[in-house]
Amino acid sequence: MMALAGNAAAQEVKRTEIGRSPVSGDADKEIVMQLVEFPPGARSPRHFHNGEEAFHVIEGGTVQMPGKEPKERPVGERGINQRGVPHAGYTVVGDRTVKILSVYVVDKGKPLQESAP
Template identity: 85%
Template sequence: MRRWLATLGLVLACGAGVIALGGSAVAQEIKRTELGRSPVSGDDTREIVMQLVEFPPGATSPRHFHNGEESFYVIEGGTVQVAGKEPKERPAGERGINQRGVPHAGYTVVGDRTIKILSVYVIDKGKPLQEPAP
């Protein structure tokens, strides 16, 4: 009986461990908070969109492009990894511009830090903010 109880305890402990691991491996969703939207002065075909984009641990930013330019600034950094490559730090203060139609991203946030990025887009009105890269 003791041996059976010990085995049952081991099975339950392993099962709890698997559940705990599975819960932490669940992909998280990217949170986009629109902070503002405005037409471009003198141009009825484009608009400016400002967003706070939060990438929690486990979130994947799929490879995509924009119908316009994106200027970004990393407010809170973290570590990302593209499949088959070494992890890379996205430090606070990193900044850049993603040009119209050029695919970028395609990484997953690894580690325990949420990455927060302020993005400002100048995009074509009536088109999606981003589209999947071919």
């Protein structure tokens, strides 16, 4: 059982960039679209973006924040993460991979995401 838990914990988040384009009329910003896949055991570290993130859950699953009860991320869940506001910090629990389509409008030349406390 411990070996299985160790293997699950070793899973990594997979980010597939679907497209990137400059924002019309603003040379300092770009639009980035990604498919983000969180397999069982993967952790989405607490982070923030140098711009806005709009997301839509396309395959749901169960996640857990430290010290909290597990919570479902259902298909169709959507939202917007504001510039510079920390979010995430959960681990995928259970046996389903969570897949999220994210579209970012961010500062060109800056990291897409940065670690947050």
